[in-house]
Amino acid sequence: MNKIELPIGLLFSDTGSYGTVAHTLLNGARLACAEVNADPASGVTFEPFHIDPQGDLQNYAPAVQQMLDRGIRHICGCYTSSSRKEVIPLIEKHDALLWYPTHYEGFESATNVVYTGAAPNHHISPLIDFLCARFGHSAYCIGSNYIWGWESNRVMRDGLQKRGGEVLAERYLPVGETALDDIISEILELKPDFVFNALIGDSSYAFFRAFRTACIDRGIDQVTRFPIASCNLSEPELQAIGPVGADGQISSSVYFASLPGARNARFVAAYRERFPDGPAVSAEAEAAYISVHMLAKAVAQAGTAEVAAVQDAVAGQVFDAPQGRVTIDPETFHAELTPRIGLSRSDFEFEILVEAARPVTPDPYLVASATKLETVQRHPRMRIVS
Amino acid sequence: MRTPRVTQNFRDRTAVILTPGGRSLDALETTLRRLGLTPEPRPLTVPQQGLELPENLLPEQHIVLIDGDLSLPPVWPESYGLADAMAPCPTIGLVGIEAPSRLKALFQLGALSLLPKPIHSGSVYSALFLAVNEFSRMNGLQGKLDDLTERRRKRIHVIRAVAALMRQQGLTEDAAYDVLRKDSMRARVSIEDHCEILMRARPEGDAGRQLSHKRCQTR
Numbered sequence: 001m002n003k004i005e006l007p008i009g010l011l012f013s014d015t016g017s018y019g020t021v022a023h024t025l026l027n028g029a030r031l032a033c034a035e036v037n038a039d040p041a042s043g044v045t046f047e048p049f050h051i052d053p054q055g056d057l058q059n060y061a062p063a064v065q066q067m068l069d070r071g072i073r074h075i076c077g078c079y080t081s082s083s084r085k086e087v088i089p090l091i092e093k094h095d096a097l098l099w100y101p102t103h104y105e106g107f108e109s110a111t112n113v114v115y116t117g118a119a120p121n122h123h124i125s126p127l128i129d130f131l132c133a134r135f136g137h138s139a140y141c142i143g144s145n146y147i148w149g150w151e152s153n154r155v156m157r158d159g160l161q162k163r164g165g166e167v168l169a170e171r172y173l174p175v176g177e178t179a180l181d182d183i184i185s186e187i188l189e190l191k192p193d194f195v196f197n198a199l200i201g202d203s204s205y206a207f208f209r210a211f212r213t214a215c216i217d218r219g220i221d222q223v224t225r226f227p228i229a230s231c232n233l234s235e236p237e238l239q240a241i242g243p244v245g246a247d248g249q250i251s252s253s254v255y256f257a258s259l260p261g262a263r264n265a266r267f268v269a270a271y272r273e274r275f276p277d278g279p280a281v282s283a284e285a286e287a288a289y290i291s292v293h294m295l296a297k298a299v300a301q302a303g304t305a306e307v308a309a310v311q312d313a314v315a316g317q318v319f320d321a322p323q324g325r326v327t328i329d330p331e332t333f334h335a336e337l338t339p340r341i342g343l344s345r346s347d348f349e350f351e352i353l354v355e356a357a358r359p360v361t362p363d364p365y366l367v368a369s370a371t372k373l374e375t376v377q378r379h380p381r382m383r384i385v386s
Numbered sequence: 387m388r389t390p391r392v393t394q395n396f397r398d399r400t401a402v403i404l405t406p407g408g409r410s411l412d413a414l415e416t417t418l419r420r421l422g423l424t425p426e427p428r429p430l431t432v433p434q435q436g437l438e439l440p441e442n443l444l445p446e447q448h449i450v451l452i453d454g455d456l457s458l459p460p461v462w463p464e465s466y467g468l469a470d471a472m473a474p475c476p477t478i479g480l481v482g483i484e485a486p487s488r489l490k491a492l493f494q495l496g497a498l499s500l501l502p503k504p505i506h507s508g509s510v511y512s513a514l515f516l517a518v519n520e521f522s523r524m525n526g527l528q529g530k531l532d533d534l535t536e537r538r539r540k541r542i543h544v545i546r547a548v549a550a551l552m553r554q555q556g557l558t559e560d561a562a563y564d565v566l567r568k569d570s571m572r573a574r575v576s577i578e579d580h581c582e583i584l585m586r587a588r589p590e591g592d593a594g595r596q597l598s599h600k601r602c603q604t605r
Contacts (some may be wrong), residue, residue, distance in 0.1 A: 088508075107511065108508065109417065109420050109507060110507060110508055111413065111507055184502065257388055307403070331419065331420060364420075365395075365421055365422070365511070367395060367397045367420075367421060367422035368397070368422075370394060370395045372393055372394070372395045372396075372397070373391040373392065373393055373394070374391055374393075374394050375394040
C-alpha cells in the first residue's frame with residue numbers, strides 16, 4: 001500500500017513560561033506521529049517539523065510562515081488562545097489547517113481550525129454542577145489576567161447565579177505573579193464554600209502551595225473546608241506544585257492518566273517509554289495525540305492531504321482515544337469528549353470522582369446552556385423614584 | 387435609566403437574510419447555525435428589482451441582515467410606525483461596496499452593526515452582540531424620550547394645578563407644588579398625570595384662570 005507522505009508542523013513552546021504543558025502537547029503529537037508511521041495500515045507517513053516559539057507571542061506568526069514556506073499545510077499547535085489568534089489569519093490566508101489540541105474558553109469556530117481539546121461545556125459546566133451539589137453555592141474566583149481567566153470566571157459567575165449562588169469576590173493576577181498574601185487573607189476572611197482557580201502556570205502552582213500552607217498554619221483542613229477547583233490542572237502541574245498542596249485538589253477535564261481500560265494503559269505505557277524524562281502524561285498530551293491521529297485518518301479517507309478534502313473527511317471522523325470514543329462534530333469542528341472530575345492524590349495522579357455516561361457534543365458558544373441575558377447581581381429591593 | 391441587561395446568547399432567534407439571489411452565504415449561515423440561530427435567506431427573485439422590506443419582523447424573535455449592495459428603500463414600511471433611522475428588530479448591514487451611499491442606506495434603515503463581505507466567521511458573533519444589545523439600548527432610550535415628551539406635553543396641567551392651589555389655599559408656588567408632588571407620590575402616578583386628573587375632576591378650580599388671562603391681555 002502506498003502511503004501519503006505528509007509534512008506536519010508542530011508548533012509548541014516547550015520552553016518559556018508555559019513550557020511544561022506545551023512539552024506534553026509536543027510529546028503527545030510526536031507519539032501519535034510515531035504510531036502512525038509504524039502502522040502499515042495507516043496510509044500516511046508523517047514528516048514532523050517542530051518549531052519552539054518559546055512562549056513569545058511575536059514568534060508564532062514567523063514560525064507558521066516558515067512552515068508554510070516549506071509547503072506544510074497541516075499544523076498541530078498552540079496552547080494559549082492569544083497564540084492561536086495570532087496564527088489563524090496566516091493559516092486562513094494560505095488555506096492551511098490548524099489542529100488545535102487545547103481546552104479553551106470557547107467562542108470561536110474558525111473555518112480552518114479543528115479543535116480537539118475541551119470546549120467550555122466539557123469542563124466548566126459539569127464542574128459548576130458538581131461544586132454546587134457537593135460544597136455549596138458561594139465561590140471565590142481567582143484567575144490570571146487574560147482571556148482564560150476572564151471568560152472562565154464569567155461562565156462560573158453566570159452558572160452560579162443561575163443556580164441561586166453567588167461569587168463573593170473575583171480577583172485577577174498578572175500572568176506569572178506569585179505574591180498571593182492579600183488574596184489568601186481575603187479568602188480566609190470571606191469564607192466561600194469553594195475557590196474557583198483560573199490561574200495558569202507559576203501563579204497557579206504558587207497559589208496551591210501558599211494557600212495550603214496558610215490553612216495548615218491556622219489548623220484548617222483546606223481540602224474539606226476550602227476546596228479548590230480548576231479546569232486547567234493536569235498531572236505534570238501537580239508535580240510542579242510539589243508535595244505541599246498537590247493533593248486533594250479538584251480538576252475538571254476530559255482525560256486523566258489514571259483512567260481505567262486497556263486503551264489508556266497502552267497509551268500511558270507508550271508515552272512513558274518514549275518520554276521517560278517526562279513531563280508526565282496529561283489531558284493536553286492526549287488531545288494532541290488525538291489531533292494527529294484524526295489527521296492521519298482523515299487524510300487516509302480523503303486519499304489526499306489537500307485541505308478541503310481533509311476537512312470534509314474529518315467531519316464526523318471517529319477515533320478510539322485513550323479517554324474513549326472521540327468524534328469530530330461536523331457542525332462546529334470541535335470534538336465530542338467525555339467530561340470527568342478528578343481529585344488529585346499525593347502520587348500526582350487523579351482519582352476519578354464523576355464521569356459523564358457518554359461523550360458530550362461540543363458547544364463552543366454555550367448556546368445550549370448559557371442564559372440568554374447576562375446574569376446580574378441581585379438588585380436592591382427598594383429603588384429611588386422621581 | 388437602568389442599563390438593559392446584556393444579551394449574550396441568541397439561540398432560537400431567526401436571522402432573516404435579505405440578499406441578492408445566487409450569492410454564496412455559506413460561511414454566514416454555518417456560523418449563524420453554530421450560534422443557535424435559524425438562518426432564513428430571502429434572496430431577491432428578480433435581482434434588478436429593488437428590495438421589498440418584510441412587514442412581519444418582531445423585535446424579540448428576528449434579527450435582520452441586509453445586503454447594502456441591493457437597491458434599498460429609504461425607510462421601513464409605515465405599518466411599523468418607526469422613528470427615523472430605527473428598525474423593527476436588531477439590524478445588521480452586510481457591506482460589500484464601502485461607498486457613502488451604501489452605508490447611508492444601511493444607516494437609514496437602522497443598521498446597528500456591520501459585517502464586511504466576504505463574511506468571516508470570526509466576526510459574526512460580535513456583529514450579533516452589538517446589533518441586539520444596541521437595539522435594546524436604543525429602545526430603552528426611545529421609551530425614555532417618549533416618556534419625557536409626554537411629560538412635557540402635560541406640563542400645562544401642573545402649571546394650572548399650582549395656580550389653582552395658590553388661589554384656593556393662599557399658598558406660595560413652592561408650597562403648592564410640594565403639595566401636588568406629595569399627593570402624586572401617594573397616588574403612585576407622575577405629577578403630570580396627577581395634575582391632569584385633578585384639573586379634569588375640578589374644572590371650577592381653574593375658573594379664575596380665564597379672568598387673569600384676560601387681565602394680562604388687556605394690559
